[in-house]
Amino acid sequence: MLELRDITAGYDPAAPVVRHATLSLAPGESVGLLGPSGCGKSTLARVAALLHRPDTGTVTLDGSPVRGWRHRAPRAQRTAVGVVFQQPRLSADPRLRLTELITEPLRATHRRDEIPRRLAELAPAVGLTPDLLDRRPHEVSDGQLQRACLARALVLRPRWLVCDEMTAMLDASTTAALVAAVEDYRAATGAGLLAVGHDHVLLQRWCERTLHWNDVTRTRDPAPL
Amino acid sequence: MTDREAVLSVRGLSVRFLMPGGRRIAAVTDAHFDVAAGECLALIGESGCGKSVLASALLGLLPANARTAGEARLGDLDLLAAGERTLARTVRGRLVGLIPQSPAAHLTPVRTVCSHLRETVAALTGTRGRAALRAAAEAAAARAAFPADHLDRHPHRLSGGLAQRAATALALVGDAPLLLADEPTTGLDRDLVDPTVDELRRHVDTGRRSLLVITHDLAAARRIADRVAVMYAGRIVELTDARTFFGTPGPRHPYSRGLLEALPDRAFAPLPGMPPELGSLPRGCAFAPRCDRATDACTALPRLADGVACHHPHLPEGLRA
Amino acid sequence: MTCDPATTAEPAWRSHGTERRSTRAVRVRVCVVLVAATVLAVLLVPPLVRLDQQAVDLSSRLLPPSRSHPFGTDDLGRDLLLRCVYGLRVSLLVGVAAALTATVIGTAVGATAGALGGWADRGLMRVVDTFSSVPHLLMGIFIVAMFRPGVWPVIVSVALTHWLSTARIVRAEVLSLRARPYIDAAVSGGASRWRVTVRHLLPAVLPQAALAAVLMVPHAMWHESALSFLGLGLPTHLASLGNLIQAARGSLLAGQWWPTLFPGLLIIVPTLAVAGLAGAWRERINPRRRSELML
Structure with missing residues (x-):
């Protein structure tokens, strides 16, 4: 389970962007979260990926409560959630070649020996050809770079995926290709998915369950369990 | 095509970028199209297909390493041959109004x-x-x-x-008689797309202006355009009526078909492979390597004839006996 | 609509470039030549020209520039051209060493403050503020006064007064980079704080830091000259540019312009050339300019 309970979060404690949001995903489930831009759904996605510490509220990941965020989260917990962001240009270190970009998490977690095997599996899965892998971000298109960012999110085999507006900047064909790659990965591993976006046609087609932002943040009485 | 007089008339427009090391990037090749008064033409295609470069060429906003050929007539003026003074004093804002991407x-x-x-x-x-x-x-x-x-x-x-x-x-x-909207709906919430494009459309319906919309948002193009031009690898591969393109009988070029079928409210199936590099385009049809209808004939470059540049176009529904 | 067969032939290409580029290229070339000449003179003249810069010739005191002494002679009859080259050598050595030291300190402090954030950031930046609240020259004098005169105290003095701006630049750069999604992605991929800093943050700020270092060389040279001119810098037997001007103070009042003019020019011209090159480089690494090349 990935459970977010009564989350209030933001960048200024006086004016939180997310107020009392509650959301839970069953293992292997795909949930789409719809909301207008600027509503705070990206912040909630960052909380779910353990990248932003909420002001109040609890996050439970596979049964164990999350006590630290970012570097303070245990590595095993952090890497259990893979993330893909909206803008591939900002999500890729401009100095790294696509190969290094994709395999950087393996290096960071001291699993270099897996690099050749994972690369050989992931590159075709996201549709990247060998000649593209040798290039740097400014030498590829947005769509190609987002494919690499997806591969990076999958390289540690996360049990959960958080896709924050993953396809908002991309054309129809690349969108379909990336969604297919995510779904192939989920079919093979049983990973759960939280897809955040504003395109209801896309999310309804993609996810088993779609929630609107208002359904998630409605203040409720704490339900007695 | 409409019988109204063309406001913008583009003939053989090509743009090359000279890159360090003598490489040439064929960003736009031999584009031909007209936009009439009271008409909206949507230029659609994947990112990197050359559509934004085409818009920059029309506005004279290309970087110093670009070379252009052909002409783009707006009234008596060739936008491609005009100097920076003419562009700044009489074109931008007065003859061409630009509605930019991410207006905020x-x-x-x-x-x-x-x-x-x-x-x-x-x-x-x-x-x-x-x-x-x-x-x-x-x-x-x-x-x-x-x-x-x-x-x-x-x-x-x-x-x-x-x-x-x-x-x-x-x-x-x-x-300005010509409005140019560059990705007007990218970054907008889906619920805002329809009102925004309707608003743009209203300015065309006065009958005096023409609108060139550059977008990869097919839903927006469908709502606003009278005609669509599909670009692939720098070339216009299909130029046709929007109603037949999005409705029946549908697009005739295999690429346009694939692009439409990738929409989440259609088959949601991606086109196989990726667009070719503009720096090293294959000889012949650039789409052939990704095309399920490709044959030996596709090693020759297909001409844009009857609104489609393909050796094996899908036939209009009525003609399929 | 069919294509005209004529259009398949190679069309006539039109260029849309502006001429601004070429004047900048000339400016950059002039700077390169000046910097190269300075470096070559400083490196090659002492080993190749076997003349003693200290050779005193009282019979030819304070001669104006001539064929045999292009820069003239000083009050002890020493050849000023030779003295200036040696002076430039000392000044450049001090300048480069001080700039490098200052950059290393500044980058380390700035990167630590930016990467750690929180109380570490606040504490380090207060230190920076404290240092910058004292006038540079005053603190430079104070530091020099604590040691015996020599090259090292001057380098330390200049370095300790000049790392502040680099620390601020690096910290600001690190802070803005830290908010990028690619840092989030690295954290999510299990990267430690150290790895994020070394692998993603530092390489990104190094061009900026290097630029700051290059721009600091002229600054450090000016600072050294000022200290020497005040008689607090290098010992007088070392011919630094500042020392040369200081020694020639008296003769300027007597109407002998050459002993001050030439060392002065040698401070100004190479430092301007370095600053010009650094400016061109900054334009190069500026991402805005890079995006000018579309695609």
Whole structure:
């Protein structure tokens, strides 16, 4: 389970962007979260990926409560959630070649020996050809770079995926290709998915369950369990 | 094609980028199209297919390493041959109004919408005097349905939709016969897309203006366009009526078909592979390596004939016996 | 609509470039030549020209520039051209060493403050503020006064007064980079704080830091000259540019312009050339300019 309970979060404690949001995903489930831009759904996605510490509220990941965020989260917990962001240009270190970009998490977690095997599996899965892998971000298109960012999110085999507006900047064909790659990965591993976006046609087609932002943040009485 | 007179007439427009090491990037190759008054043409295609470069060429905003060929006639003027002085004094704002991508970022953050409008009005129409400028700015805002009580707001206090209207109001000030909208719906919420494109469409329906929309958002193109031009690897591969393109019988070029089928409300199936590099295009049809209809004939470059550049186009429904 | 067969032939290409580029290229070339000449003179003249810069010739005191002494002679009859080259050598050595030291300190402090954030950031930046609240020259004098005169105290003095701006630049750069999604992605990929800093943050700020270092060389040279001119810098037997001007103070009042003019020019011209090159480089690494090349 990935459970977010009564989350209030933001960048200024006086004016939180997310107020009392509650959301839970069953293992292997795909949930789409719809909301207008600027509503705070990206912040909630960052909380779910353990990248932003909420002001109040609890996050439970596979049964164990999350006590630290970012570097303070245990590595095993952090890497259990893979993330893909909206803008591939900002999500890729401009100095790294696509190969290094994709395999950087393996290096960071001291699993270099897996690099050749994972690369050989992931590159075709996201549709990247060998000649593209040798290039740097400014030498590829947005769509190609987002494919690499997806591969990076999958390289540690996360049990959960958080896709924050993953396809908002991309054309129809690349969108379909990336969604297919995510779904192939989920079919093979049983990973759960939280897809955040504003395109209801896309999310309804993609996810088993779609929630609107208002359904998630409605203040409720704490339900007695 | 419409029988109305063309406002913009593009013939053989090509753009090359000279890269370090002598490489040449074929960003746009041999584009031919017209846009008539009261008509909207949508230029669609994947990112990197050359559509934004084409728009920059029309506005004379290409970087120094670009080379162009062909012509783009707007009335008596060839936009490609015009010098920077002509472009700055008579073209931008006066003959071509640009509605930019991400308008909120296009507006100066420290100035109000009204101050933007006043400056543009003063520059383009020569209106002088505080009261006259304010009145002209209000009139310009009203034309783009921008609410008058938001005029004194700064760009960051506008919603995406209102920022778009502010940018549209600015583009309309010079009463340019051609409006050019570059990805007007990217970054907008889906619920805002329809009202935004309807708003743009309204300015075309007056019958005097023509609109060239550049977008990868097929849903927006469907709602706004009279005709669509599909670009692939720098070439226009299909140029056809929007109603037949999005409805029945549908697109005729295999690429256009694949692009439409990738939509989440259709088959949601991606085209196989990726677009070719503009720096090393294959000989013949650039789409052939990804095409399930490709044959030996595709090693020769298909000409744009009857609105489609393909050796094996899908036949219109009625002709399929 | 069919294509005209004529259009398949190679069409006539039109260029849309502006001429601004070429004047900048000339400016950059002039700077390169000046910097190269300075470096070559400083490196090659002492080993190749076997003349003693200290050779005193009282019979030819304070001669104006001539064929045999292009820069003239000083009050002890020493050849000023030779003295200036040696002076430039000392000044450049001090300048480069001080700039490098200052950059290393500044980058380390700035990167630590930016990467750690929180109380570490606040504490380090207060230190920076404290240092910058004292006038540079005053603190430089104070530091020099604590040691015996020599090259090292001057380098330390200049370095300790000049790392502050680099620390601020690096910290600001690191802070803005830290908010990028690619840092989030690295954290999510299990990267430690150290790895994020070394692998993603530092390489990104190094061009900026290097630029700051290059721009600091002229600054450090000026600072050294000022200290020497005040008689607090290098010992007088070392011919630094500042020392040369200081020694020639008296003769300027007597109407002998050459002993001050030439060392002065040698401070100004190479430092301007370095600053010009650094400016061109900054334009190069500025991402805005890079995006000018579309695609």
